[in-house]
Amino acid sequence: MADPGVEQRAALLAAASVFPLPDGARFSYGTAGFRAEGSTMAPAVCRAGIVAALRSLKLGGASVGLVITASHNPVGDNGVKIVDADGGMMSQAWEPFSDALANAPSPEALVELVLQFAKDEGITLGGGPSAQVLLARDTRPTGEYLLDAAVKGINAIIGATALDMGILTTPQLHWMVRSKNKSLKASEEDYFTQVTESFRHLLELVPDDKYGDELNKKLIVDGANGIGGLKLEEIKTKLTGLHIHVKNSGKEGEGILNESCGADFVQKEKVLPLGFGPEDIDVRCASFDGDADRLVYFRITSPGNTTIDLVDGDKILSLFVLFIREQLDAINGKDNQENKVLPTRFGVVQTAYANGASTEFLKNLGLEVAFTSTGVKYLHKKALEYDIGIYFEANGHGTVLFSDEFISRLESLTTKLSSIATGSAQHQAALRLLATSQLINQAVGDALSGMLLVEAVLQHKRWSFQNWCDLYTDLPSKQLKVKVKDRTSIVTTDAERRVCQPSGLQELIDTEVANYCHGRCFVRPSGTEDVVRVYAEASTMEACDILAKSVAQHVERILGYP
Numbered sequence: 001m002a003d004p005g006v007e008q009r010a011a012l013l014a015a016a017s018v019f020p021l022p023d024g025a026r027f028s029y030g031t032a033g034f035r036a037e038g039s040t041m042a043p044a045v046c047r048a049g050i051v052a053a054l055r056s057l058k059l060g061g062a063s064v065g066l067v068i069t070a071s072h073n074p075v076g077d078n079g080v081k082i083v084d085a086d087g088g089m090m091s092q093a094w095e096p097f098s099d100a101l102a103n104a105p106s107p108e109a110l111v112e113l114v115l116q117f118a119k120d121e122g123i124t125l126g127g128g129p130s131a132q133v134l135l136a137r138d139t140r141p142t143g144e145y146l147l148d149a150a151v152k153g154i155n156a157i158i159g160a161t162a163l164d165m166g167i168l169t170t171p172q173l174h175w176m177v178r179s180k181n182k183s184l185k186a187s188e189e190d191y192f193t194q195v196t197e198s199f200r201h202l203l204e205l206v207p208d209d210k211y212g213d214e215l216n217k218k219l220i221v222d223g224a225n226g227i228g229g230l231k232l233e234e235i236k237t238k239l240t241g242l243h244i245h246v247k248n249s250g251k252e253g254e255g256i257l258n259e260s261c262g263a264d265f266v267q268k269e270k271v272l273p274l275g276f277g278p279e280d281i282d283v284r285c286a287s288f289d290g291d292a293d294r295l296v297y298f299r300i301t302s303p304g305n306t307t308i309d310l311v312d313g314d315k316i317l318s319l320f321v322l323f324i325r326e327q328l329d330a331i332n333g334k335d336n337q338e339n340k341v342l343p344t345r346f347g348v349v350q351t352a353y354a355n356g357a358s359t360e361f362l363k364n365l366g367l368e369v370a371f372t373s374t375g376v377k378y379l380h381k382k383a384l385e386y387d388i389g390i391y392f393e394a395n396g397h398g399t400v401l402f403s404d405e406f407i408s409r410l411e412s413l414t415t416k417l418s419s420i421a422t423g424s425a426q427h428q429a430a431l432r433l434l435a436t437s438q439l440i441n442q443a444v445g446d447a448l449s450g451m452l453l454v455e456a457v458l459q460h461k462r463w464s465f466q467n468w469c470d471l472y473t474d475l476p477s478k479q480l481k482v483k484v485k486d487r488t489s490i491v492t493t494d495a496e497r498r499v500c501q502p503s504g505l506q507e508l509i510d511t512e513v514a515n516y517c518h519g520r521c522f523v524r525p526s527g528t529e530d531v532v533r534v535y536a537e538a539s540t541m542e543a544c545d546i547l548a549k550s551v552a553q554h555v556e557r558i559l560g561y562p
């Protein structure tokens with residue numbers, strides 16, 4: 001019989017030789033996987049395929065995922081990220097290996113890296129359990145070509161199978177991987193059924209059905225000309241109680257992916273997206289990003305003006321917090337501190353980019369607010385520590401996580417209440433929490449299911465968009481990007497809110513901040529772009545502009561121009 005090691009070596013060599021690394025190319029598994037100009041991505045994607053197959057082997061053959069997307073970035077870019085068996089982001093412990101593999105200078109070096117890593121991790125190659133990788137891509141033109149590169153990488157690990165799930169939103173693939181490994185229904189149709197059914201269920205639980213204001217049922221969605229718009233078009237007729245009109249839907253000829261539209265554009269520019277105009281004044285509008293894992297809301301207020309009222313991730317989080325708190329209070333009794341029917345550790349997770357007014361609002365509610373570094377992988381991990389953990393980035397990526405243990409307590413309570421107190425306020429509140437856990441994606445932030453939860457909560461509270469805006473007033477904020485020689489020479493601490501290197505920079509920031517009322521400012525190297533990001537907050541927009549600019553100048557001077 002042939003030595004499995006020889007066969008494995010040959011397969012890896014063959015795959016790596018198809019997509020050699022061009023001279024000077026350098027990939028880094030940043031905040032959200034590898035990203036670059038789409039046509040240059042094949043070597044990194046093929047190698048990510050190898051990593052994904054190894055990851056599945058390591059996890060005893062559990063399914064893992066691989067998504068080809070560059071999210072909100074321009075249509076010419078593309079990227080790849082790996083989904084772990086629990087549906088979350090790939091374990092950070094595997095990032096250094098992924099980096100090393102993506103940058104292996106030759107097919108031979110790649111083979112050595114794989115063999116050594118497999119040995120270190122106790123992964124049996126060429127035998128052992130079979131591996132499975134579920135694949136998806138967004139609507140980018142380079143997607144199909146890169147999918148082929150990923151499949152070649154996966155197939156280079158003997159015993160690994162690639163399963164193409166098609167063109168999907170990023171959160172759909174995360175959901176499928178999680179569901180599959182929990183032996184739950186995991187097809188796209190199952191996803192749609194779960195989302196539409198739990199949404200319908202939540203609407204049925206709206207206290208009484210007098211919510212007749214047609215304007216409040218009308219929603220216009222900016223699909224960023226991407227996959228989220230297309231999927232929403234597919235299911236919108238099944239969403240009873242809501243009249244959805246999709247613009248920038250991703251249909252042929254409607255516009256270019258993410259170009260002057262989508263959640264990233266709307267949140268950063270604070271202007272209306274392409275395709276929207278005076279006809280949409282005062283209607284509630286939502287915006288997805290290119291792979292539909294970010295969601296923001298907005299409203300156009302006057303005809304001659306492109307500025308909007310923005311509801312960002314922080315305010316979506318605040319709305320969800322109020323809704324969940326209301327249900328917990330209905331179950332436990334508002335003032336009952338002891339002997340609670342359903343003891344719940346409820347935690348909120350934000351990053352330094354959360355608007356200071358939102359953090360204050362949440363703390364004033366008596367909630368525990370934790371801070372992590374930027375990037376869903378950090379927020380999600382922290383949120384998992386609670387019975388109900390809720391996280392959002394200001395840019396609109398976030399979700400509400402319910403622990404398995406909490407869900408089983410909640411289910412027992414619901415069963416008990418349905419026999420002794422059916423239809424009671426307590427029973428209804430428990431059912432609402434259960435439906436919420438079914439609706440909102442438990443694997444990752446999901447614009448589509450997040451939007452439906454927003455819509456259900458607004459109907460539940462009988463809130464207009466204005467009521468929602470009025471929760472608190474955002475402090476003016478400003479973000480700048482600074483190009484420097486080596487952004488990695490900035491090292492931060494305290495959830496990226498303070499700089500520890502280069503020395504002296506933090507003191508300069510502190511001195512600038514001290515000049516402003518409600519002043520706050522921090523700098524950090526981006527994990528997705530070759531820039532240092534500067535964030536400033538203060539009581540007026542003018543003050544923000546000056547604060548951000550002066551700190552950016554310090555950064556430029558200390559780190560040097562590129």
Ligand SMILES: CC(=O)N[C@H]1[C@@H](OP(=O)(O)O)O[C@H](CO)[C@@H](O)[C@@H]1O
Nearest residue numbers: 031032375376393395526527528529
């Ligand atoms: C300020 C900001 O919006 N940063 C974004 C951006 O990360 P950076 O590391 O800042 O480039 O892209 C990430 C991935 O989409 C997202 O998680 C994060 O919130």
Ligand SMILES: [Mg+2]
Nearest residue numbers: 071289291293
């Ligand atoms: Mg995205």
